[in-house]
Amino acid sequence: MKNELALIVDDISVAFDTEAGKVYAVDHVSFELKKGITLGVVGESGCGKSVTALSIMRLLPKPSGQIINGSIIFNNENILNFSSEEMTKIRGKKIAMIFQEPMTALNPVHSIGKQIKEVYNLHFKEMTFKQIRNSSVEMLERVEIADPEKVLKKYPHQLSGGMRQRVMIAMALASKPDILIADEPTTALDVTVQAQILDLIKELQNSFSMSVILITHDLGVIAENCDEAIVMYAGRVAEKALVNELFKNPLHPYTKGLLSSIPSLSNKLGKKRKSQLPTIKGQVPSLENMPKGCRFSPRCPDKLEICVNHIPHEKKYSPNHSIFCHLFNNREN
């Protein structure tokens, strides 16, 4: 079961039309999502993690954003070839998504009940009014909302941030999807609420046997909630590995830099309080002005000559750990 694939993203590139010409927000990104696992996608703002998620959902802003090449295989079919009618049958039903801002993702002028009902009206046309109501109440109970009957009549502004995110999850899971894409689901929430929501997602994942893609900028969230992880930098994948592997033995200079620059809570990692933190020099390059070779090369402490002009390709370090870095390429030889 664990080795079956739920989704294959193969070599996709996404370009946006801007005043400065075409810019590639995602550049030759490939990964596989195994059934029943949680795949974490981590990176800083602008690294293309949200754009990757939106292209899986085919929700890129039109007409400026286009998928230039590659394929996304779901159930042995390339969903990039689907017509918009065919896609509507998958989007929200087989592949569901929850967003970062529970404040803006819900419609403020409709009651919670009406918004959940929409999911059933769209995907389960045969359901009666009573069935829909019962399922809605059941879904709200599943996401541990107290007094669901009452919440159905409420409007988004009457709920707290955590409650709204629970409603979003209930809506996303109402159709019992195979894949859930969670795009920074807890970034806007407090840590104690974040812990509640992440626990809830994990529990529901087990009971619905879903695969989850969890997008976040927080390495802590990745370490505690994911089975596998992808580190992205400036539109490309830098490193892919099982989570335990990634944190035990980070290989890419960017992953290493990122991990060492976080102030740490536990004293075990040996970071002294009030001492200067290690940093990554320089800044993320702008999309219009990407370096020709490895995109991390201008900031990399271990830069080689080859890095400047040649794009690094995937190298397998172990069966569950691959890396995109010339440094590693050389060491192997």
Added chain:
Amino acid sequence: MPVLEVVNLKKYFPVHKGVFLRPKGFIYAVDDISFIVKQGETLGLVGESGCGKTTLGRCITGLYDKTDGHVKFCGEDIFSFNSKQLKEFRLKAQVIFQDPYESLDARQTIKEILKEKYIIHKKESKINIDEEIATLLEKVGLQRTDMSKFPHEFSGGQRQRIGIARAISLNPELIVCDEPVSALDVSVQSKILNLLLKLQEEMKLTYVFISHDLAVVKHISDRIAVMYLGKIVEIADADSIYNKHLHPYTEALLSAIPLPDPKIKKRRIILKGELPSIQNPPKGCRFHTRCRHTMAVCKEEEPGLLLNNREKEHYVACHLQELK
């Protein structure tokens, strides 16, 4: 003498409702808080959204008027200052804001932004302003040529550096940093934290550092105060808060933070229920509705912030500790 002394400070915001905007109760944003900040140290203020940490920061700097209590800056009550004294005080106490995108005027160049303070405090004629601003920019890791640029030409991290330059420009003593790194990516965040630490050492600054990120607060603070619903529930030196915390809320807050290390298996305490309304805080201990150890006394009587360890200056407001 402590740089800052807060004594029984209260700040209530009235709530008006209905067609005639009749007063309908209060938001108890800061409710009877006392603490001191010593010269050259960093006091971290942590808590979840709505716990009153930003309101407290604004009362300390005189941006909000108090409802009751005192804020003493170098021994003098800031709420009794006349306008001249207040201007003098604002020279000494500065704020760095959370959002580097909104706290800089988009229509002013960096030079104009930084120069404004010298004009207000009538210092621009006495010095070479260009040279002064150039040194200031270099001090925060920018270049002197950046002077003629506009805020939109900078990234988030650089903008926060400009905010810092503005705060340190006239040699303040106290800086209230209100979530200065929350809007930034981790790799940028570490650079800004390094800058704040460097400046503190060079200029002997005293910080009140407000944040919801406990890892950041731990790294930068000497002492930490944990807030819940307008109250300080625990205050101690940074290591004690993390290793020997006594309040159940501090424990839950710490256990909720995801650590970037899958090897550490910790027991996560999931707080049940929602944060109670700050307009109508629970009677007795404010945390009793969500606490694992609630006793009968917690529902009736409010625990005082009592000294637990004199040496470590560890104070905690919990009935459990009073029993011991």
